[in-house]
Amino acid sequence: MARTEDATLELFRSVPVIPVVVIDDASDSVALARALVAGGLRIIEITLRTAAGIEAIRRIAAEVPEAVVGAGSVLTPATAVAAEKAGARFLVSPGTTGLLRAAFEATALPCLGGAATASEAMVMAEAGFTFMKFFPAETSGGVAALKALGGPLPHLTFCPTGGIDVQRAATYLGLPNVACVGGSWITPADALRERAFDRIEALARAAVSLNDARPRR
Ligand code: 3PG
Numbered sequence: 001m002a003r004t005e006d007a008t009l010e011l012f013r014s015v016p017v018i019p020v021v022v023i024d025d026a027s028d029s030v031a032l033a034r035a036l037v038a039g040g041l042r043i044i045e046i047t048l049r050t051a052a053g054i055e056a057i058r059r060i061a062a063e064v065p066e067a068v069v070g071a072g073s074v075l076t077p078a079t080a081v082a083a084e085k086a087g088a089r090f091l092v093s094p095g096t097t098g099l100l101r102a103a104f105e106a107t108a109l110p111c112l113g114g115a116a117t118a119s120e121a122m123v124m125a126e127a128g129f130t131f132m133k134f135f136p137a138e139t140s141g142g143v144a145a146l147k148a149l150g151g152p153l154p155h156l157t158f159c160p161t162g163g164i165d166v167q168r169a170a171t172y173l174g175l176p177n178v179a180c181v182g183g184s185w186i187t188p189a190d191a192l193r194e195r196a197f198d199r200i201e202a203l204a205r206a207a208v209s210l211n212d213a214r215p216r217r
Contacts, residue, residue, distance in 0.1 A: 005130045008090075008110035009157060011068070012043065012131070013179045016214060017169060017207040019186040020045050020072055020161060021056075028195060029056035032187065033064040035197035039204025045072040045092055045182065048079055054086045061087025070110075072182075077103035084109060092182075094135050096120065101127050112159055116140040118149060121156055131157045131179060138163030143171050150177040166206060170213035 012018070019041055023029055029046070036044055044067050046056045053071065060069040070090035071083030080091055080103040089109060093100055096113035104111035105127060114135040115121040124132050134146060137160035141148070146158060160172050161182030169181045186203045190196075 003108045003110055005128070008112075009131050009179055011090075011110060012112075012159060015041055015043050015208070016173055016180055016210040017041060017186065018043050018045050018159065018161075018180055018182040019204065019207075020047060020182050020184045021187045021192075022047050022050060022184060022189065023052050023056045023192065024050055026052040026055035026059055028192065029059045030063045031195070031197050032192070032200065033060040033067045033069065035201040036186070036204050037064065037066050039201040040208035041186065041204040042066055043068045043070070043090075043180075045070050045090075046088075047072040048075075048083065049073045054082055057083060057088050058086040061089075074100070076100070077106075080104070080107065092133055094133070096124055096132075101129075104129065115158075118153065121149065121153060121158075125153075125156055130155055132159070133182065134158040134160040136162030137172070137181075138168070142168075143175065146172070146175055146177060150175070153177075166210070169207070169210050173210055173213045174215065176215060 046053050068089050071088040072092040074080050074091045074093045092112045094114040112133040113124050114133045157177050157179050159180050164181050164183045165185050172178050172181050191199045
């Protein structure tokens with residue numbers, strides 16, 4: 001089925017937070033995904049900034065069917081293809097080059113290209129991508145910037161990511177042009193190192209309670 005931005009938005013609106021995972025050991029990926037799903041966060045972004053990323057996606061896609069696993073830090077068309085082959089169900093990039101945009105247009109997967117300015121967001125919208133990642137959110141003006149973008153660009157929706165924690169997330173989620181936020185705070189490096197999956201589940205549960213901060217639709 002062809003991708004539509006409406007279907008992508010509906011998927012991402014189903015959770016308040018997308019955990020952005022930096023994983024060093026793919027053998028932890030299934031336990032991690034199960035903890036996130038148990039905590040209520042079934043959409044999981046595995047970044048491709050570690051060598052374990054693709055294998056982690058492969059394992060989660062094969063063994064945790066309740067999760068919707070995707071690839072983050074997708075920087076090239078080749079990694080987009082590799083992630084899709086491994087079972088990624090969506091692709092996320094920190095920014096969007098011409099080559100990457102063409103790769104996003106060539107797949108039916110939901111794609112969240114990164115944009116940090118009105119011009120970058122407009123280039124994405126011209127290619128049909130009206131839902132995108134706002135990155136790096138906090139250093140690009142944060143909530144105030146998204147409010148300002150919403151004036152001239154009310155048809156665009158964002159997943160702000162970068163520098164967001166549970167407190168800041170609540171403010172972002174109150175904006176009409178924010179579908180969900182992304183963040184690594186749910187899967188901290190020390191929790192992963194210690195295989196503290198109970199702690200990760202609790203962090204996921206706390207993130208789900210951010211649903212209360214969202215405007216009723
Ligand atoms: C990303 O890849 O989206 C960000 O690095 C996540 O940002 P954070 O670590 O500040 O949450």
